[in-house]
Amino acid sequence: MFNRLGKTAAGDDPKMGRLVSYWSVTVLLYLLCLGIVWLETFTGSGQREAAAALTILSCLGHAGFYLLIRKSRRLRLTPAQLSVYQGRFAVLITCLGYPIVGPFRGACLVVLLVTLVFCAFTLEARKTHSLSIFAIVLLGAMMIAMSRLDPAFDARIEFVHFVLIGTMVAVVGILTGRMSDLRARLKKQKDELLVALARIQDLATRDALTRLPNRRFMVDLLQGGERVPHGRPACLALLDIDWFKRINDTYGHAAGDEVLQRFAEEGSKLLRPTDILARWGGEEFLLFLPQTTLAQAQGILERFRRHTEAWTLAHGEARLRVTVSAGLVELHDREDYGSGISRADALLYRAKSEGRNRVAVEEEGAAVTAA
Structure with missing residues (x-):
């Protein structure tokens, strides 16, 4: 289904179609998360103004990323660069939504993990680690701000949340970094194998002295x-x-x-x-x-x-x-x-x-x- 959506939105370019299909997956994930935000807004103590601002920011961000993807060749943006921008934006939105969702805050922590895993397919290990640190620091800053601005905020519970999510994000960051290294090594080995096969084919079909076909x-x-x-x-x-x-x-x-x-x-x-x-x-x-x-x-x-x-x-x-x-x-x-x-x-x-x-x-x- 996502491939069909990508082809409809990106034309016949396979590479552009894959990028747009990945973008479509993130849109569905954001819709799910925003649904949780609005559920808390209508049934709990969530603030409607904050939920609306978060929704507008998410929509504008995704529209902007769609334009960046479509213009990526002209702007000379690589898939890895796009993933870094989208990953940081996803972390930002998740952390901004954290104080709004009330008892559903655990869902935001899961979204952080999903974001890191999703980015691991295109990012190098160093960039994955950087994104993990960014998520931990931003979430910690948000919890500190909440503990000072909201008297009802239970700092002890959130500290436990921070320790758990910080540990999990760090572990996921390390594992996805290892996976990125493994993917890079496999790609390098594949490239070396293709070069070796081309060399073997050349030796088998080309005369070494005249460089003519043999x-x-x-x-x-x-x-x-x-x-x-x-x-x-x-x-x-x-x-x-x-x-x-x-x-x-x-x-x-x-x-x-x-x-x-x-x-x-x-x-x-x-x-x-x-x-x-x-x-x-x-x-x-x-x-x-x-x-x-x-x-x-x-x-x-x-x-x-x-x-x-x-x-x-x-x-x-x-x-x-x-x-x-x-x-x-x-x-x-x-x-x-x-x-x-x-x-x-x-x-x-x-x-x-x-x-x-x-x-x-x-x-x-x-x-x-x-x-």
């Missing part, structure tokens, strides 16, 4: 689709850095690693946000081009090839030039991705056997050679 990522991605959707063009290309073994043998594996990193960096700059370049293994890369016709993909691969041919890599005193060969296929409707990769692999071997530094496509006579 073979496992691409296999999971393509197998997730299982088959090419009907009527949606898509292309696959396998790319291989030419003479990569010669680079490793001549300049060392450090130079080979630099070439792979630079190739991944330069290649990523040329691709669209929807394209995915992955390290398939060794010096071989897989390029997935969704929503792309063969003619469009051929243009992308040719730009990729020319760009690779143009840049150089300084390694010591040497300047390395790199070229790339590729096999490109357009995936057929309902085709399994594994079949498309096999065809692209065959075309890649054809491109290398025809002299390297070229893109071979599946259509007869459509192989694109280097200029």
Whole structure:
């Protein structure tokens, strides 16, 4: 019910809805307490003027808090700050109502405990302890004032009340503070776990050297689709850095690693946000081009090839030039991705056997050679 009220009063924002629903709960609690005040006013010795003032103050306070909640983002108020303000206001109202309710004063003491417990769900331990001290001091001050202003006030009974409520408020404050610490630790552990899971996911699906998606990522991605959707063009290309073994043998594996990193960096700059370049293994890369016709993909691969041919890599005193060969296929409707990769692999071997530094496509006579 409260969630529905929150959604009605706060719109579709879930966070704002929760804050408004909590506010609705406090409104019902205040209505209950004010009902007790007015019951004593009509049936006992309660003062109608004081009850009316307390009621007006409560209504104005809750209207103000509703506006603060709705404007909290603009005012940059956090839920914890709102809880502190509402908690202190609740303690103030409870203590002001204490001298009015006569024999029902025990109900005010219960309300203090409920206020502290309610605030414990959003406040840190330090703020919960501060609110507990505020409640004890304010209630004690109210009892002292009553003992001096009201001759009928039994100071002995109220002293017992003060000792009991002071003890209970202190205990509840300590317990809710511990609960707040526990909640904070659990939140911290949850955040650390999410970070660790993200790190594990990154290690499992991203190549450590090039920072590109790895073979496992691409296999999971393509197998997730299982088959090419009907009527949606898509292309696959396998790319291989030419003479990569010669680079490793001549300049060392450090130079080979630099070439792979630079190739991944330069290649990523040329691709669209929807394209995915992955390290398939060794010096071989897989390029997935969704929503792309063969003619469009051929243009992308040719730009990729020319760009690779143009840049150089300084390694010591040497300047390395790199070229790339590729096999490109357009995936057929309902085709399994594994079949498309096999065809692209065959075309890649054809491109290398025809002299390297070229893109071979599946259509007869459509192989694109280097200029």
